Amino acid sequence: MDYESHAIGLDRNEIGAMLVAAGRAGARDHALISLLALNGLRVSEAIGARIEDLALERGHRTLTVLRKGGKTVTMPLAPRTARAIDLVVGERFEGAILYGNDGGVLDRHAAARIVRRIGKAAGINKHIGPHTLRHGFITAALDAGVPLRDVQEAASHAGPRTTMRYDRASVSLDRQRTPDNDPAPRPPTRSPQPQAHAPPPAQLPRPPPTPRRKKKPRRAGQSPVYPASCAP
Numbered sequence: 001m002d003y004e005s006h007a008i009g010l011d012r013n014e015i016g017a018m019l020v021a022a023g024r025a026g027a028r029d030h031a032l033i034s035l036l037a038l039n040g041l042r043v044s045e046a047i048g049a050r051i052e053d054l055a056l057e058r059g060h061r062t063l064t065v066l067r068k069g070g071k072t073v074t075m076p077l078a079p080r081t082a083r084a085i086d087l088v089v090g091e092r093f094e095g096a097i098l099y100g101n102d103g104g105v106l107d108r109h110a111a112a113r114i115v116r117r118i119g120k121a122a123g124i125n126k127h128i129g130p131h132t133l134r135h136g137f138i139t140a141a142l143d144a145g146v147p148l149r150d151v152q153e154a155a156s157h158a159g160p161r162t163t164m165r166y167d168r169a170s171v172s173l174d175r176q177r178t179p180d181n182d183p184a185p186r187p188p189t190r191s192p193q194p195q196a197h198a199p200p201p202a203q204l205p206r207p208p209p210t211p212r213r214k215k216k217p218r219r220a221g222q223s224p225v226y227p228a229s230c231a232p
Helices: 012-025 027-037 043-047 079-089 108-121 130-143 148-155 160-166
Strands: 054-057 060-066 072-076
Touching: 012 027, 012 108, 012 130, 027 043, 027 079, 027 108, 027 130, 043 108, 043 130, 054 072, 060 079, 108 130, 130 148
Parallel strands: none
Antiparallel strands: 054 060, 060 072
């Protein structure tokens, strides 16, 4: 049975405001919000990410995370996420990327408090949490025209129906207006051109008849002239 997720959704402007507020708050908060909103990680995946799992592949900064269901996935990081992680990691070479105020591993409850604090600083008057940013990531990706299959893989969903449940703009008229829904323009009609009939082949003039030579009347007593070979 299909159902829609009941988590509060954020639009692109609200997500942008949260990223700006997180950047002002500090490197750790900025990295957390970026991992949730720009890479669509679950809060458990974000707080469990480790420095040893960062890499560079084919010119892209990547992070290997343990996703839901025990599946290990290597994903490219958004440029802003990569910069935020560089700032929070600093000179460290191992350990968790995100840390708590006591220097230990950041837990999910502390991550939720950070998200709510950043939301208030961004002027968002909604009851939001880490999962809200994951909703915003999916909706923003679909709004940008990313194919559903690609968004499903980025969100690590088992099927496309789960991804659509997270989509907050699935009933948007702007989203639904696609070239396939618009009436196709008809090609301009051309008035029928009269077919030009080929001219009949030219009649060659008949050669004039060869005039017959008139026989001279033979005089009486004159013998006919024969060729030498036929002379009697």
